[in-house]
Amino acid sequence: MTKKIITLNSNDQLETAERLFKENHIRHIPVVEGDRIIGMLSLTDLLRISFADGAYEEDADVETIVYNMFTISQVMAKNLKSISSDTTIKEVAEILAHNEFHALPVVDGEKLVGIVTTTDLIKYLLEQY
Numbered sequence: 267m268t269k270k271i272i273t274l275n276s277n278d279q280l281e282t283a284e285r286l287f288k289e290n291h292i293r294h295i296p297v298v299e300g301d302r303i304i305g306m307l308s309l310t311d312l313l314r315i316s317f318a319d320g321a322y323e324e325d326a327d328v329e330t331i332v333y334n335m336f337t338i339s340q341v342m343a344k345n346l347k348s349i350s351s352d353t354t355i356k357e358v359a360e361i362l363a364h365n366e367f368h369a370l371p372v373v374d375g376e377k378l379v380g381i382v383t384t385t386d387l388i389k390y391l392l393e394q395y
Contacts, residue, residue, distance in 0.1 A: 267351070267372050267380040273298045274307060280315075280333035280341065283307055294369035294383060297342050301377040305342035306369060315341060348373045351380065355390060358382055 272290055274283055274297045286295060287309050297305035316332055347361060348371045361370060362384055372380035 267382045268386060269380045271296060271378065271381055273378070274338055275299070276304065276337070276339045278338055280312065280336060280338060283338065284312055284333070287312070294381065296371050296378055296381060297338055298378055303346065303348065303371045303373060303378045305339070305344050306346055306367075306371065307338060307342040308369070311341045311343070343367070346371060349382065350374055355387070359387060362387065
């Protein structure tokens with residue numbers, strides 16, 4: 267589990283999200299209100315709305331226009347599956363293997379305490395061998 271969580275608020279801009287994805291080399295960002303998670307934004311979510319990615323020389327300008335058409339709340343996944351910090355590695359692997367998402371927020375009570383991604387799981391398995 268990654269405990270140092272980079273988060274967004276629903277009132278942040280999609281350009282801020284893109285910057286955080288690039289600067290931190292991550293693919294999932296929990297969207298929070300205080301300590302409570304309300305959604306998950308993935309890099310794939312941004313790519314779905316950013317049809318101009320790499321298509322034009324001035325693609326940054328086109329992306330800005332597209333990003334201004336949507337809010338984080340409109341783009342993020344809202345119906346999340348979450349786990350608690352005492353969920354076993356096997357349970358995490360089963361959840362990720364049987365669903366179409368690649369990140370699980372770790373929530374104790376209603377407080378976001380971490381995130382587990384498929385990359386975290388693969389790194390853990392590699393450490394075992």
